[in-house]
Amino acid sequence: MAWNLETLIQTVDYLRTFGSDTTLIECKRAAGGTPKLGSTLCAFANMPEGGTILLGVDEHAGFEIAGVSNPAKLEKAIASQNRNSVNPAPALEFERIQLADRMVLAVTVKPLLASQKPATHNGVAYLRQADGDYQMNSNDLRMIQIAALTDTEREQFDMQIIPGTSIEELDPQLVNTFLANVRKRSSRLQKTEDDRRLLQLINVLDREGNLRLAGLYALGIFPQGTHPSLGATAAVRLSRTSSGQRTQSLIDFEGPLPDLVSRALEWITLNTRTTQRYKVDGQMEDMPEFPPAAVREIVANAFVHRDLGPSLDAGKRVEIRVTDLALIIENPGGLRGLSVGQLSSLELAKAAVNQRLYEIAKNLHTADGSRVIEGEGGGIREVLAAMQDARLRPPQFIDTGTKFKVILFRESRFTPEDEAWLESLGVKLEPPQEDLLVALKRGETYSVSRLQKLYDTRSATYIEQLVERLVEQGVVRHEGHELILASRSTKNKSAYPPASKNAPKPQVSSNPLDGLSVNSTDIFDLLKRGGNATVKEIANDAELEIHQVRYALQPLLERSLVVMQGGQGVRRTTYHVNPDVTG
Secondary structure, eight states: OOOOHHHHHHHHHHHHHHOSOOSSEEEEOOTTSOOOOHHHHHHHHTSTTOEEEEETEEGGGTSEEOOOSOHHHHHHHHHHHHHHHEESOOOEEEEEEEETTEEEEEEEEOOOOGGGOOOEETTEEEEEETTEEEEOOHHHHHHHHHHTSOTTTSOOGGGOEETTOOGGGBOHHHHHHHHHHHHHHOTTGGGOOOHHHHHHHTTSBOTTSOEEHHHHHHHBSOGGGTOTTSSEEEEEEOOOOTTOOOEEEEEEEOSSHHHHHHHHHHHHHHTSOEEEEEOTTSOEEEEESSOHHHHHHHHHHHHHSSOOSHHHHTTOOEEEEEOSSEEEEEEESOOOSSOHHHHTSSSOOOOOSSHHHHHHHTTOBOTTSOBSOOOSSOHHHHHHHHHHHTTBOOOEEEEOSSEEEEEEEOSBSSOHHHHHHHHHTOSOOOHHHHHHHHHHHTTOOBOHHHHHHHTTTSOHHHHHHHHHHHHHTTSEEEETTEEEETTSOGGGOOSSOOOOTTOOOOOOOSSTTTTOOHHHHHHHHHHHHHOOBOHHHHHHHHTOOHHHHHHHHHHHHHTTSEEEESOTTBTTOEEEEOTTOOO
16 A cells, blocks of 8 residues: 555544554554564564554544654664564565644555565564454464465365265255256266266265365265364454443354355344335335345355365364444455455456365355355455445455455445435435545545546446536536536535634524534534534543544534634644634
8 A cells, every 4th residue: 555645544534433453554653752563563574465554643542643753763763673673574665644744654564475474573473463463373373384385385175085984974955956056067077977976076075985175064964073163153242331241142153065154144134234225216125234245255255265274273263243333254264376455356366265165165055046156256346346335335355364354344434414415416326426426525536537446346438427427417517637516616625614714604594503413413512612622522522432523523514613723634633613603
């Protein structure tokens, strides 16, 4: 990631919303000089794609951008710390980001080559987990070593023979359906009439009739009998309460691969919300909180592409969690043969971790008759498109090399005020149009080409047509290469007016708060009584979360009911009621 003001603001907004550092980002205030970063530099060096340390961003103050006073001195000190305390030392990139009178230093840690890992700090190998650094255990180290091997050197774990097993341990009904599908899809294999011989050819059995691990996992009556880790655990993770209860709906999933996928999908449906949305004909319909196609793709991938080597002996399972903020699906083992960035690339990306299991899974169906996997390699792009269509945030993919995690966020990517504004336009909008209009409303600069890049899952021609439809409807207009809202001139693109003694008098009805949310009206009343306040002070007084305050302030700023003194991301920015407001 290239760090600039835009990426910094986006990252800080994300961190504020979800309340902590992430696997790939570490924030340090760095007020008292150079912080000790040895374990973090080491951990990022061992990650498949490295990571970034943001110096001058204070996690303990709601990720306020405090800045650093001497970035040049910090760069030298961190380079020295990296060189002297991490072995082998990873390459570092330093980028200075100016925001008003503040300077943030972004330190990007480049990953080591697989053959160079693991890096150590004071003799200990570290890796990132959630928002911290942790010491690698023997299983982690083994998986790092395996990742360094070439395909020809690496043991094919799904081909492992399980002595003493036989076809009797396979589910007969599942096997019959599977063989019928194989023969239907392959003109070559349909000539093999003997079932046992066919099961040998597709690596379910070996020549002596023993099961291979892929066959047991995909078709076994109870694969967990010999390999308890070939299952999954799911739970709803609760916020901290006085009762002390941390989880509910805890369950273990067992059985062959199709049953695991089916039961996991059923559990997710039961433990996530149903939302109501209007159809094209104006009728209300109930919709799952997450797009079913997106959830299905992520769940199936977790089971099919999980590590079948060291993690099995270590007791690692597929883990599914529902929290207040997200649906999280995690499988043992990282990506192989491709990066996180390549998952969503325009070229179809296929790099099966378990090649024999993958081929078997293409001929398996879940309880609803759907294939376990399609096998075309474009599934993740469909996930991204489905999440966009559902007004949800893009999913986050995290590869640590020892596990792969997907986070599907529950929160809409639009604020309630944004959604109300979109509805008020009175025109039917497609997801790319919604993103464009909200971005323009917030003062961002957009062109057709930028929208095409954001929506590269759609054709460029389709995006052009959507933009022209907005122009025809009188919602946006072209000005040079840029797009602007038809109601706004280029001299005043920003939805947020700067602080000024001559702040414009708002156009208000007899009640200036008409149509605002409860949080917005409460904040307006609070500021009217108390004068200037920072976001953190408002959050404390109104008993709201930081991100709720930011969302609720947006319509107050747009109507010029409240004036911002300072700038977005600046630590001491305050808000006060516009003195020209009456009523």
